[in-house]
Amino acid sequence: MTVLSLGIVRGLAGQLIGSALGIGVSVAVRVAMGLPLEVKEGAIVVGILVGAMGFMIGVGALTDWSKWMLGIETPLRLGPPEGKPSWTRYFGVDYSHKIIGIQYGVTSMVLLFLAGLLALTFRVELTTPGLQFLDNHTYNTIMSTHGIAMIAAMLVGVGAMANYLTPLMIGTSDMVFPRLNAFGFWINVPAALLIGTSMYVGGWDTGWTAYAPLSVNAPLGMQFVLLGVFLIGLSSILGSINVIVTVLHRRTPGMHFFRMPIFVWSVLATSIIAFSATQLIGLSFLMVSAERALGMTFFSPVLSPGAVAVGSPAGQVLLFQNLFWFYSHPAVYVFILPGLGIISELLPVFSRKPLFGYKWVALSSMAIALMGFFVWGHHMFTSGMLEGLRIPFMVTTMLIAVPTGVKFFSWIATLWGGKISLQTPMLFVLGAISIFLIGGLTGPPNGVSVSDLFLHDTYYIVGHFHAAMFGGFIFPFIAAIYYWFPKITGRMYDEGLGKLHFWLMTPGFWLQSLAMARVGLLGMRRRIADWDPGLGIETGQLMITIAGFAIGISMLIFLANLIISAVRGRVASPNPWQSRSPEFQIPSPIPEHSYAQPPVITGEPYDYAEPDSVYVSMSPASSAAD
Amino acid sequence: MSVATTTLSQYRAQLRSNRLGLWLFFISELFLFGGLLISRFYLWGGTRPDLDQRLGLIVTSILLLSSFFMYLAEVGAEHENRRLFLFSLIMTALLGTAFLLGVVIFEWGGEIRPWDGAFGAILYGMTGMHALHVASGIVLILIVAYNGLRGRYTAERHWGVEACAIYWHYVDVVWIFFYPAIYLMGTVPT
Numbered sequence: 001m002t003v004l005s006l007g008i009v010r011g012l013a014g015q016l017i018g019s020a021l022g023i024g025v026s027v028a029v030r031v032a033m034g035l036p037l038e039v040k041e042g043a044i045v046v047g048i049l050v051g052a053m054g055f056m057i058g059v060g061a062l063t064d065w066s067k068w069m070l071g072i073e074t075p076l077r078l079g080p081p082e083g084k085p086s087w088t089r090y091f092g093v094d095y096s097h098k099i100i101g102i103q104y105g106v107t108s109m110v111l112l113f114l115a116g117l118l119a120l121t122f123r124v125e126l127t128t129p130g131l132q133f134l135d136n137h138t139y140n141t142i143m144s145t146h147g148i149a150m151i152a153a154m155l156v157g158v159g160a161m162a163n164y165l166t167p168l169m170i171g172t173s174d175m176v177f178p179r180l181n182a183f184g185f186w187i188n189v190p191a192a193l194l195i196g197t198s199m200y201v202g203g204w205d206t207g208w209t210a211y212a213p214l215s216v217n218a219p220l221g222m223q224f225v226l227l228g229v230f231l232i233g234l235s236s237i238l239g240s241i242n243v244i245v246t247v248l249h250r251r252t253p254g255m256h257f258f259r260m261p262i263f264v265w266s267v268l269a270t271s272i273i274a275f276s277a278t279q280l281i282g283l284s285f286l287m288v289s290a291e292r293a294l295g296m297t298f299f300s301p302v303l304s305p306g307a308v309a310v311g312s313p314a315g316q317v318l319l320f321q322n323l324f325w326f327y328s329h330p331a332v333y334v335f336i337l338p339g340l341g342i343i344s345e346l347l348p349v350f351s352r353k354p355l356f357g358y359k360w361v362a363l364s365s366m367a368i369a370l371m372g373f374f375v376w377g378h379h380m381f382t383s384g385m386l387e388g389l390r391i392p393f394m395v396t397t398m399l400i401a402v403p404t405g406v407k408f409f410s411w412i413a414t415l416w417g418g419k420i421s422l423q424t425p426m427l428f429v430l431g432a433i434s435i436f437l438i439g440g441l442t443g444p445p446n447g448v449s450v451s452d453l454f455l456h457d458t459y460y461i462v463g464h465f466h467a468a469m470f471g472g473f474i475f476p477f478i479a480a481i482y483y484w485f486p487k488i489t490g491r492m493y494d495e496g497l498g499k500l501h502f503w504l505m506t507p508g509f510w511l512q513s514l515a516m517a518r519v520g521l522l523g524m525r526r527r528i529a530d531w532d533p534g535l536g537i538e539t540g541q542l543m544i545t546i547a548g549f550a551i552g553i554s555m556l557i558f559l560a561n562l563i564i565s566a567v568r569g570r571v572a573s574p575n576p577w578q579s580r581s582p583e584f585q586i587p588s589p590i591p592e593h594s595y596a597q598p599p600v601i602t603g604e605p606y607d608y609a610e611p612d613s614v615y616v617s618m619s620p621a622s623s624a625a626d
Numbered sequence: 627m628s629v630a631t632t633t634l635s636q637y638r639a640q641l642r643s644n645r646l647g648l649w650l651f652f653i654s655e656l657f658l659f660g661g662l663l664i665s666r667f668y669l670w671g672g673t674r675p676d677l678d679q680r681l682g683l684i685v686t687s688i689l690l691l692s693s694f695f696m697y698l699a700e701v702g703a704e705h706e707n708r709r710l711f712l713f714s715l716i717m718t719a720l721l722g723t724a725f726l727l728g729v730v731i732f733e734w735g736g737e738i739r740p741w742d743g744a745f746g747a748i749l750y751g752m753t754g755m756h757a758l759h760v761a762s763g764i765v766l767i768l769i770v771a772y773n774g775l776r777g778r779y780t781a782e783r784h785w786g787v788e789a790c791a792i793y794w795h796y797v798d799v800v801w802i803f804f805y806p807a808i809y810l811m812g813t814v815p816t
């Protein structure tokens with residue numbers, strides 16, 4: 001076996017060759033047209049895109065489709081590749097949703113760690129006033145890359161949970177479009193590399209929001225980020241179409257909509273947002289990219305120097321913000337809906353009680369998904385948008401609290417009087433609820449336009465959304481990893497290390513978000529390398545940094561736990577949590593084809609209080625099948 | 627889809643999912659084209675650049691006509707009428723290419739350049755994104771024609787033809803919204 005037989009290595013080679021080819025050809029065309037030999041940004045755009053294509057060809061994600069075009073049949077290759085050790089499956093194109101789910105998960109963790117490292121770097125800088133070891137531009141680059149890499153990590157993490165769990169939970173063997181699934185995963189890899197590269201090609205300084213016209217004038221790194229995010233968006237769109245069709249068409253007999261595990265509902269809701277709204281971040285980033293490369297004046301309020309006077313109006317800055325937030329507000333629900341789904345999924349298991357108000361919780365996900373499309377203006381209260389729109393956007397923003405509140409009440413009612421056992425996954429679920437509460441309570445003051453005029457662009461906002469994202473996604477994601485770890489590996493994680501992880505991370509996070517909100521209220525601005533010592537926020541800044549390191553260390557413990565336990569952990573029983581969900585009724589690690597026969601659903605998913613009731617029957621009773 | 631290895635009922639189940647998947651993709655793309663349309667109204671408002679009206683009418687008619695041939699091609703595939711199928715397919719591709727040349731050579735050859743303010747940006751943005759879809763549609767048609775020539779489609783199994791046809795009609799319908807937005811609405815500033 002050679003290195004080149006690993007798909008990812010071939011992919012990387014393909015990306016290098018493709019990029020060089022794209023740039024080379026563009027420059028050659030320029031010269032042929034009689035223009036001076038110069039590498040303009042347009043050539044780099046071509047290089048980036050051809051490079052990404054090169055990666056996909058190299059890794060082999062396009063092989064089957066190309067053969068189909070030539071009329072060659074390609075049966076779906078399942079199981080470990082022939083003549084290679086089975087671990088190589090994870091490093092190349094594989095069509096099993098369980099492999100792809102793990103690939104997504106590991107990629108997400110890698111991004112999470114790298115982006116976390118960036119955060120710790122600039123937090124050290126921010127601990128004391130004045131500039132210590134970063135200059136302004138480097139600070140901006142690191143801060144911006146931290147933000148966008150975290151967004152990418154979360155999107156990829158959503159992909160991990162959606163891909164691994166959805167088919168298992170609806171009792172089917174795989175996603176409906178396995179090749180599309182593999183394509184959707186692999187496109188993230190060149191995209192993530194582009195985002196990483198951005199730091200070394202001039203950096204960029206706009207923050208994750210890439211507001212034009214700042215992004216139009218930013219250094220070259222910006223272009224890498226714009227296109228990298230565009231490709232990640234493509235992955236989101238394709239992945240969510242796959243999820244929607246799978247959930248609609250591949251449910252096992254008896255599993256009608258209101259008998260699906262609640263997590264499946266939340267993934268469905270998330271996919272509805274992701275497959276539609278994502279187009280608009282793609283479009284807006286593409287427009288910035290074109291404005292940079294070709295001078296197409298979408299957003300800049302002045303005409304380009306070379307513009308011929310044809311009576312044309314100039315671009316408009318607010319157009320970017322509208323397009324961007326039309327995706328990026330719903331995007332926050334793309335992260336948190338699966339997270340909240342995990343909370344609702346795990347609470348009944350660890351309280352041995354039915355999920356309170358199952359139908360309402362299911363429908364609240366849908367309501368959040370739909371209402372999320374009508375609130376984007378709350379990010380623009382201070383932007384100079386039409387004044388008459390402030391009140392409507394304020395009202396819609398407040399209304400979303402209703403379906404979100406439904407979930408909170410359901411969680412509390414589910415816990416109430418339950419036989420609660422506090423193993424690590426449950427601890428993280430409870431931690432998630434506590435932190436999401438902070439995020440949820442700090443939100444409304446931003447949503448009320450009068451108070452937002454004061455809060456906007458302060459560290460208070462940073463505190464708000466970190467709490468919302470940690471509580472809504474990161475904590476549930478960690479809970480999910482602990483919870484399904486025995487299912488995935490067949491071994492148990494170490495409970496002691498898990499508890500240590502929790503007790504370091506959770507108070508750390510409480511401290512961090514409250515301190516962020518506090519320094520923000522005292523006048524600390526966001527996205528700035530230096531601050532005024534007169535603000536009197538030394539203690540607050542120090543606490544944020546210390547908390548950041550506590551979280552970082554706790555994540556290292558987490559990583560060590562996962563790696564050690566995967567190799568040496570105690571062998572786990574197939575259903576260590578006495579869960580009723582279909583995937584816990586089959587052996588661990590899950591066999592290649594998951595279910596020997598399609599399981600039949602004969603009852604309600606969360607009747608934990610009634611030991612005799614059956615949800616999944618594994619050997620299909622002919623009478624029960626519908 | 628592989629032809630021989632799947633049974634007809636498997637093929638039909640997959641077909642149902644393929645159709646849904648394709649339609650979801652179209653809905654998704656609606657947001658892309660919708661975003662461009664919104665940008666047009668945001669930036670141009672009640673104005674529009676001075677474009678060659680005759681050219682607009684001609685390319686639009688060509689594209690509409692191509693959709694008619696695409697329909698014939700699908701009918702041909704459904705009835706296993708190879709001649710009708712292939713002839714109409716090639717006609718569609720030719721008309722599509724004519725449309726594309728009309729846009730790229732004549733429309734883009736006019737006096738407005740991409741960097742000429744919002745007129746240039748939106749004009750090239752909208753026609754460019756649409757042309758990209760037409761071009762990929764032509765590539766799809768050529769692939770389908772290649773496989774059709776080798777007799778790989780039957781009355782029961784011709785998802786490739788169907789997908790290609792719906793895609794073509796879809797791109798055509800998008801143009802029906804783009805054309806008036808670019809050529810007809812608003813007044814030319816003097």
Ligand code: HEM
Pocket residue numbers: 209332333335336378379397398401404439440441443444445446447448452455456457461464465468469472
């Ligand atoms: C009760 C619910 C919530 C309300 C009322 C709310 C409201 C707001 C408002 C008005 C802003 C804009 C503040 C400004 O820039 O001045 C904001 C920012 C933000 N919110 Fe929320 N939010 C809520 C929940 C969430 C959740 C659940 C998340 C997601 C995970 C989230 C993520 C964010 C993010 C990422 C930003 C910052 C965007 C930026 O970088 O400018 N929020 N929130």
Ligand SMILES: [Cu+2]
Pocket residue numbers: 328329375376378379
């Ligand atoms: Cu928002």
